[in-house]
Amino acid sequence: MPAAPANLDQILARCQQIAGLTLGQLAAELQVPVPADLRRDKGWVGQLLELALGASGGSQAIHDFPHLELELKTLPIDRHxxxxxxxxxxxxxxxxxTGQQWPESWVCRKLSRVLWLPILAERDMAPADRIIGQGFIWQPDAAQQALLRQDWEELMELIALGRLAQIKGAHGKVLQLRPKAADSKALTAAIGADGRPVLSLPRGFYLKVAFTRAILAQAFGLESER
Structure with missing residues (x-):
């Protein structure tokens, strides 16, 4: 496994080295088996890129590159x-x-600095044939930070008020809350409408497609569709 990168320049150099490779070619270099499809291996692409770039955070509640306070996000894209x-x-x-503040939230910390790795991953492409794009480092500007904060605060207020069942994917301009569980039996503690503890499906925060498309457009000087 490659050593952890010493700085941001080193990690960008590694991104340059793997840009244009297929996932199959990179997996062969790292001697990692390639799944036939990703239905049972949803995290395989991220794990492969973490290995290639020397990420050490793993599944722990820390950044993927802890010493750089940098998060790695793979981004499957189409040919356009x-x-x-x-x-x-x-x-x-x-x-x-109740009482949680945006600057201390894990969403804010996770998105404070992100290494984006676009992956050409059309639906009909086998995992081995998908192509690694040019990675880039992004930090939210003031406007993006304000949008993220507003959505997070509104969603967290609904959670605190026990209105979890009312939250739909359409909530939020750039950030949404969605169920995140492999099956309906994986329940976790939550607050009910009457303020009492209930069991609910775990939820995760997700960036909406329009927001990540705008990030790509900003990074590569493209026009962003709204």
Whole structure:
């Protein structure tokens, strides 16, 4: 496994080295088996890129590159550069939401500095044939930060008020809250409408496609469709 990168320049140099490779070619270099499809291996692409770039955070509640305070996000795109799905950020706390502040939130910390790795991943492409794009580092500007904060605060207020069942994917301009569980039996503690503890599906924060498309457009000087 490659050593952890010493600085941001080193990690961008590694991104340059793997840009244009297929996931199959990179997996062969790292001697990692390639799944036939990703239905049972949803995290495989991210894990492969973490290995290639020397990320050490793993599944722990820390940044993927802790010493650089940098998060790695792979972004599947189509041939037109449009993200194919929303981007998972982190698990949402369904209890203890009252009193939480945006600057200390895990969403804010996770998105303070992100290494984006676009992956050409049309639906009909086998995992091995998908192509790694040029990685880039992004930090939210003041306007993006304000949008993220507003959505987070509104969603957290609904959670604290026990209105979890009322939150739909349409809530939020750039950030949404969605169920995140492999099956309906994976329940976690939450607050009910009457303020009492209930069991609910775990939820996760996700960046909406329009937001990540705008990030790509900003990074590569493209026009962003609204």
């Amino acid at each position: 550069g449009k993200p194919l799905e929303s981007t998972y950020v982190c698990v949402a706390p369904l209890t203890g939401a």
